[in-house]
Amino acid sequence: MSRSLLRDYRDSLRYPEFWLYATWLEIVTKYRRSRLGLFWAIFPAFVYSFGVGAFFAHLQGHDPMRFIPHLGLGYIVFRLVTVSLSEATTACSSHTSFILDGRVRLTDYILRVVAKALFYFLVALPVVAVALAIAPQFQPEGLLTLVPSLLLVLLNVIWMGAVLAVVGARFPDIHELIGSVLMFSFLFTPILWYAEQAPTDTLRGGIARMNPLFHLVEIIRAPLLGEPLERFTFVYLAAMLVIGWGLAAWAYRRYARFVPIWI
Template sequence: MTRHLVRDYLESFRHPEFWIYATWLDLVTKYRRSRLGMFWAFFPPVLYTFGVGSFFAHLQGIPAGKFVAHLGLGYMIFRFVTVSLSEATTTYAGHANFILDGRVRLTDYVLRVVAKALFYFMLAIPVMAVALAMSPDFRVVGLLALLPALALVFINVAWMGAVVSVIGARLQDVYELVGSALMFSFLFTPILWTAANAPPDTLRGGIARLNPLFHLVEIVRAPLLGEPIESWTYKYLVVFTLIGWLMAIHVYRRYARFVPLWV
């Protein structure tokens, strides 16, 4: 039977019981035997934002309070996208029993990994609130653009997750390929450095701006820190989102029906 990506996503949101419960169960079983429990979910953003952020601020001669918010926000967005995509590549194989039993609304499994990444993102919000409070660049008005910007990030994660999950069901090496590509993209995403360090009219700035994570991070972070968003970022994300969804709809319609055979 031919599957339609948008219709399946809408059905998954209308009936979220499976993927929400499965995500909750994953998290409970992961931390229930740990003495420190949910502390381990808070630890990475705290360590990265204030530990790594202070270290790199010192290396660059920037006040720590000014740089930790920049690094922390970039890390949050980057982690959400990369965790969602890397786990999406193996989500169908991990749920093979459900798929073979006839639960073939495949978007449920994509949303399961995205919901898990979103949970960690939300846990980091108090850490980011402290980092923003420390930053002299924080602009309260930037909060007005936060939800639309995060929605745009989610929309792009949704189509990218759908594509890599279908391809990953057919080719197991996709997990390693996506992981390596995301690791490499970290170097071209303004997290440890700022967009001003790589102007768009330079070779390194042009290469960095070919990276979609560059723009997904900037669209969320820049308004919060009172930084201008380049017009190129708006154009890039409009084209990237539209072409991406058209490609994802085609891939899902053409190949999703083969997933039960591949897993």
């Protein structure tokens, strides 16, 4: 029997008990064993924002007060997307017992992965808020775009997660491949550099703008820091949303029913 991606996501959001509780339990169990608890969830964002940010600012001759929030925001958005996509490749195989027991609404497992990544994003926000507070280029009106932009990013993440979950169930090696691709894509995402350093009319600028993470990061960060947001970013993300959901709905309807056999 074929499954509908939109219907399964709708049902998962209407009945979130499984994936919300599973995410909460995993996080609580992980940090309850640690003496410093949630400090370790905040620590990477602090190190990247103020440690790596200050280092690369001086290395490239940038003003640290301007570069630190640029890197901090870029890092937490990049981590939100890449952690979701990387773990989506093993979302089905990690829940084999549930699926074989008849719980074949795969969107529950995808949303569990995204919810965990979103938790780390939200936990890191206070660190970035401190960086923004000392940033001379901070645009308070940019906060009005934060929720819509984050929603746009998440809508793209969950269709990509659905595709990768099904493909990952069929080809387990996709996890290693996606991990390597995402690691390499860090260099083509404006986190350690500014978007204007790779102009659109250059080869390196064109290559960088083919990277979806370039636009997923920029749509959230640029309004907050008063950085120019290219019109191409809106076109790219809108096209990716429409085409991506169409592709994901087809792939899910066609192949999701085979996942219990593949795993």
